[in-house]
Amino acid sequence: MTRALSRYGVFVKLAIQNKMSFRADFWAGIGEALLTFCLGIYLWRAIYAGREELAGMSYVDMTTYLIVAALVRGALSGSPIAAIGSAYMSGANAADMLKPLSYPMIILAREAAEFALHLLFRGLPVFFAGVAFVPFHVPEFVSLPLFCVSLCFAFLLNFLLQFLVAQLVVYIHTWSGLTRFWAILVTFSTGALVPLPFFPPLLRDVLYCLPFHGMFYTPVTIFRGTPPEVSPLAELIASATTLPATAAMVLEQAAWCGVLALLAQAAWRCSSQRFMAQGG
Amino acid sequence: MLRARTPAQALASTLRCYWEMQSMNVRSRLSYARDTWLESLLFMIQQFAGLMLLWVIFTRVRTIAGWSLPEMAFLYALQILSMSLYRLMFQGVRDTTALVAQGTFDMILTKPRHPLLLLTCRRSNTNGLADLVFGIAVLLSASARMDFVWTVERVLLLFLFVVSANVLIIGLMTAQAAISFWLIRFTALHDIIMAVREFTFYPLSIYGAGIRILMYTAIPLAFASYIPAAVLLGKDDIPFEWWIAPPLVALACLMGAIGVFQLGLRSYKSTGS
Numbered sequence: 001m002t003r004a005l006s007r008y009g010v011f012v013k014l015a016i017q018n019k020m021s022f023r024a025d026f027w028a029g030i031g032e033a034l035l036t037f038c039l040g041i042y043l044w045r046a047i048y049a050g051r052e053e054l055a056g057m058s059y060v061d062m063t064t065y066l067i068v069a070a071l072v073r074g075a076l077s078g079s080p081i082a083a084i085g086s087a088y089m090s091g092a093n094a095a096d097m098l099k100p101l102s103y104p105m106i107i108l109a110r111e112a113a114e115f116a117l118h119l120l121f122r123g124l125p126v127f128f129a130g131v132a133f134v135p136f137h138v139p140e141f142v143s144l145p146l147f148c149v150s151l152c153f154a155f156l157l158n159f160l161l162q163f164l165v166a167q168l169v170v171y172i173h174t175w176s177g178l179t180r181f182w183a184i185l186v187t188f189s190t191g192a193l194v195p196l197p198f199f200p201p202l203l204r205d206v207l208y209c210l211p212f213h214g215m216f217y218t219p220v221t222i223f224r225g226t227p228p229e230v231s232p233l234a235e236l237i238a239s240a241t242t243l244p245a246t247a248a249m250v251l252e253q254a255a256w257c258g259v260l261a262l263l264a265q266a267a268w269r270c271s272s273q274r275f276m277a278q279g280g
Numbered sequence: 281m282l283r284a285r286t287p288a289q290a291l292a293s294t295l296r297c298y299w300e301m302q303s304m305n306v307r308s309r310l311s312y313a314r315d316t317w318l319e320s321l322l323f324m325i326q327q328f329a330g331l332m333l334l335w336v337i338f339t340r341v342r343t344i345a346g347w348s349l350p351e352m353a354f355l356y357a358l359q360i361l362s363m364s365l366y367r368l369m370f371q372g373v374r375d376t377t378a379l380v381a382q383g384t385f386d387m388i389l390t391k392p393r394h395p396l397l398l399l400t401c402r403r404s405n406t407n408g409l410a411d412l413v414f415g416i417a418v419l420l421s422a423s424a425r426m427d428f429v430w431t432v433e434r435v436l437l438l439f440l441f442v443v444s445a446n447v448l449i450i451g452l453m454t455a456q457a458a459i460s461f462w463l464i465r466f467t468a469l470h471d472i473i474m475a476v477r478e479f480t481f482y483p484l485s486i487y488g489a490g491i492r493i494l495m496y497t498a499i500p501l502a503f504a505s506y507i508p509a510a511v512l513l514g515k516d517d518i519p520f521e522w523w524i525a526p527p528l529v530a531l532a533c534l535m536g537a538i539g540v541f542q543l544g545l546r547s548y549k550s551t552g553s
Contacts, residue, residue: 027468028467031472031475032471032472035472035476036475036478039479042479042487042488042491043344043486046345046486047337047344049345172315172318176319177322180319180323181322184325184326187333188329188332188333194333194336199336200339
């Protein structure tokens with residue numbers, strides 16, 4: 001285990017060094033994240049004008065949601081689809097595949113580095129700016145460790161889902177359309193922009209049956225401590241194990257990670273057989 | 281004996297050059313026709329997903345800052361149309377930063393045409409076509425759902441506003457591209473402009489003074505979709521006489537951007553290859 005970690009740790013270190021060499025991009029990233037956050041705050045302030053509560057959430061609940069969602073969005077702003085897709089199109093991934101290591105694990109190591117950097121330099125600055133200037137519910141201390149675990153599962157879910165989508169590049173030989181497809185999924189089904197309780201009941205039920213809400217909605221509501229509502233699967237886990245709803249939500253994320261890891265492994269096996277080294 | 285070309289001949293030659301190079305780009309893109317159209321279709325679905333989110337919010341409220349769902353959809357459509365022609369015909373200017381950083385901008389300078397023309401000819405993005413189709417469809421659908429009649433005057437105004445918005449975007453993109461002549465690898469301003477553009481999906485009246493000043497002055501994107509929508513719909517006490525502002529601001533922005541580009545070109549030093 002330690003040996004494996006040190007092997008893939010090299011990729012984490014290299015990815016961090018590579019990212020840190022583009023400091024202007026980092027500052028632009030923070031500026032962009034702050035602007036996106038401000039947009040959300042202004043929009044929801046206008047939506048809540050003269051209203052006490054919407055979809056079971058008060059205005060302060062909503063601003064807290066937006067602050068934590070900005071933290072999660074910042075942390076998950078890496079794009080495994082773009083990394084895998086562009087390496088495939090240029091033929092650069094052939095070099096990784098020749099290494100006596102697992103290719104998915106190499107990509108995971110690089111993405112873990114991006115996740116850590118984006119969390120530190122994109123997510124946390126916006127989070128602290130939000131806490132300083134916008135109404136915010138201070139969470140119960142006990143929900144923080146669970147939030148950290150949930151955030152790690154959110155990263156894994158994001159990685160596994162994007163890894164699965166990225167395998168299509170071997171079949172369609174383009175990746176820009178795939179990133180577009182991913183953006184559609186994230187925009188609509190994760191709760192990143194509009195919390196799931198706002199969706200009409202039928203649509204909400206469908207979205208709760210999919211793994212995407214585990215990327216945003218789950219960690220953000222766990223941070224608040226009291227989820228306005230949970231998915232049927234999390235409810236089932238909670239009633240079967242007598243765990244609190246938030247812990248059940250984390251178990252639901254873990255279950256989805258397990259299922260998606262198996263699917264990703266199967267997809268990688270199929271796509272690697274069709275792999276054709278391109279470029280030179 | 282060589283005879284000097286008249287301005288009309290020079291313009292015709294420039295347009296012919298532009299047409300031939302863009303035709304080449306389109307033919308090259310269409311050699312991957314399936315990917316090209318799939319990308320454009322997904323792009324359109326992405327725009328639709330944004331509109332659906334707006335609909336989700338409006339299942340809970342009737343208006344936002346006095347704007348109903350059809351009015352917001354109208355503004356959304358104008359915002360989408362504001363980049364359609366730029367994406368379709370002029371997006372090549374975005375390549376400036378990469379060309380300067382890689383040292384391949386020198387190739388552009390060796391050709392007997394103005395670099396700005398050669399840059400704009402580098403790319404034709406079919407997502408612009410998706411923008412046009414989707415934007416017009418949403419505009420018509422939204423106007424059918426409110427008390428809005430399309431008169432000749434309004435159609436002409438819409439045409440003027442869409443062209444002005446695209447000229448404004450071309451100006452902003454040219455100016456930010458020109459910064460690369462001094463700062464080499466500088467994409468931050470482009471990202472900031474795109475982030476500010478997201479604000480124009482909603483009425484400006486919901487923002488604080490700082491954001492509004494920014495959008496009326498330094499990055500004048502208020503004139504790309506908000507002012508046109510407010511003039512056409514008679515919203516937010518924007519007087520009808522303001523219809524003249526978007527074309528004037530767009531023209532000023534384009535002229536300023538060309539000036540900055542020329543200035544940058546003079547300071548350009550090759551980075552080598």
